[in-house]
Amino acid sequence: MDSETGVLTIFDTALPAEFRLRAVLDSNPQISKDYGVVIYGMKYDFGASNSVSGYVKITPDTFYSEDTGFGIDPHTPVRARVIDEKEPISGDYLYADSCFRFQQKLPPGNYRIKAVFADTAQNNVSVGVENVPTQRFRSSEMYDNHIMKETVRFNSEKSAELVFDVAVVDGVLDIDFIGNLVNKTQYKAVVNALEITKLPTLVDSDRHTLFIAGDSTAANYSAGDLMAGWGQMLGEFLGTNFTVNNRAIGGRSSTSFCRDGRLEEILLNIRPGDYLLIQFGHNDGSFNKAERYCGNDDYEMLYAQYYIKGAKQRGAVPIVVTSVPMYGFSSTATLGTYVESAKRIAEQTNTLLIDLHNDALNYYNNLPGTQKDKEEVVKSYYILDKKGGRDFTHFTHAGARKMAELIYMRMKELDLVP
Incomplete structure (x- = not known):
C-alpha cells in the first residue's frame, strides 16, 4: 500500500485474505469510511516447467501447510510430466496413479472452481470436493466420502475444462482428482491448472x-x-x-x-x-x-x-x-x-x-x-x-x-x- 498515492498493489502470488481499509491522520483518526478488500490470487499451474505469469506453480514438492495455505496433500504423492514445453498451461501437469488431493485454505463461503485437463490419454478422471471424514469412510488411501462433481471427457479437443461451485464450511477446500478404473484400465489422476474464485455473498431478500x-x-x-x-x-x-x-x-x-x-x-x-x-x-x-x-x-x-x-x-x-x-x-x-x-x-x-x-x-x-x-x-x-x-x-x-x-x-x- 502506497501511503502517498493510496494505491494498493496485489501481486500474482498473493495469498487469500480479507481485510478492511480506511484513511487515518493523527489529528483525525478516521477521514474516510471503511472499504472491504478481498484478495483471492488463486490461479495454480501444476507441473515442472517454468511458471506462468499470474499463476502460482505447483510442483510435486508443493505440499499443503498452514503457513502457505495451499498445496498437495502429503498423503498422496504426485509426479510431474511435461507434454509440450512451449505450452505454458497445457504442456505439463501433475499426476498420481489413482488419486490425489489439492487443498486451499479459505474463509468460509461459496467459490467457483475451474479445472483444466490437457492429456487426452487420461480420458476418465473424476473430481470430488470437500471430503467429510466419518467413521465408515476414513482412509488415507481412498477419498470416498466426498461430493462427486464431474468426470472429464475429451472429444476432439486437446484440453477439457470443468467448472463447478463449492460451499466451503470448515476453512479448507479439498479438491480430489480420481483416475477411474474402467474395463480393467486404471486411468491416472491428473490436472494441469486450477482457478478458484469467490462467489458474491448472497444478501437478504424481501421473501x-x-x-x-x-x-x-x-x-x-x-x-x-x-x-x-x-x-x-x-x-x-x-x-x-x-x-x-x-x-x-x-x-x-x-x-x-x-x-x-x-x-x-x-x-x-x-x-x-x-x-x-x-x-x-x-x-x-x-x-x-x-x-x-x-x-x-x-x-x-x-x-x-x-x-x-x-x-x-x-x-x-x-x-x-x-x-x-x-x-x-x-x-x-x-x-x-x-x-x-x-x-x-x-x-x-x-x-x-x-x-x-x-x-x-x-x-x-x-x-x-x-x-x-x-x-x-x-x-x-x-x-x-x-x-x-x-x-x-x-x-x-x-x-x-x-x-x-x-x-x-x-x-x-x-x-x-x-
Whole structure:
C-alpha cells in the first residue's frame, strides 16, 4: 500500500485474505469510511516447467501447510510430466496413479472452481470436493466420502475444462482428482491448472426461504401417492410468508445427504434470514448399509460442524428437528439415540430445536377417547399396509399434515413465523 498515492498493489502470488481499509491522520483518526478488500490470487499451474505469469506453480514438492495455505496433500504423492514445453498451461501437469488431493485454505463461503485437463490419454478422471471424514469412510488411501462433481471427457479437443461451485464450511477446500478404473484400465489422476474464485455473498431478500434437509419422512411425493412427507405439507401452514424449498429425499442419512452434494446445494443458495430445518435419524442407524450408516458421534459432528455451522456462516437460521416417530405410542431404541443426539447438539451449539419426535408421541398419547380410539387415529396417519406392504415409518397425507402442523405450532412459539 502506497501511503502517498493510496494505491494498493496485489501481486500474482498473493495469498487469500480479507481485510478492511480506511484513511487515518493523527489529528483525525478516521477521514474516510471503511472499504472491504478481498484478495483471492488463486490461479495454480501444476507441473515442472517454468511458471506462468499470474499463476502460482505447483510442483510435486508443493505440499499443503498452514503457513502457505495451499498445496498437495502429503498423503498422496504426485509426479510431474511435461507434454509440450512451449505450452505454458497445457504442456505439463501433475499426476498420481489413482488419486490425489489439492487443498486451499479459505474463509468460509461459496467459490467457483475451474479445472483444466490437457492429456487426452487420461480420458476418465473424476473430481470430488470437500471430503467429510466419518467413521465408515476414513482412509488415507481412498477419498470416498466426498461430493462427486464431474468426470472429464475429451472429444476432439486437446484440453477439457470443468467448472463447478463449492460451499466451503470448515476453512479448507479439498479438491480430489480420481483416475477411474474402467474395463480393467486404471486411468491416472491428473490436472494441469486450477482457478478458484469467490462467489458474491448472497444478501437478504424481501421473501425468505425455508429449506428442508431430511429423509423420506419429510420428502415431497406425487399428488396421487398415498404417501406424503411433512415437508410437502408445511407450506399449507406458512402461507405466503415463506417459500418452502424442500430438499429432503428418501433413503438419505446425515452423511449421505452431505456426500450427495445436497447440503452443499442448500449452502450455495441460502441467504441471510432464511431457515434451514434439519431432520435425520431414520437411516443413520442402518449399520448394514455403508452408504447410509452414520454413528452417533459422527452424526453430532456433521450436524454441528457442517449443517449448523454452514447455515450460520451464511446468516441463515438453522433449526434442528428431531426425527418423527415410528408407528406406535413410544420411541424405538435405535431411533431414540439419534433423537437424543439431535437434542444434545442443538443445546451445545445454541441452535433452535423442535422436538417433533416427542411432540408427536405426546399428541398420540393425549388423543381423546379409549386406547382403541387413539390407535385408529394413529393408524390413519401411517402407511402400514395401505400400499400392500408393512410400512411403519412413512405417513399418509393426514399424518404428514399433522407433523407439519406440529412443526408450525413450535415455529410460532419460537416467533419464527407470524
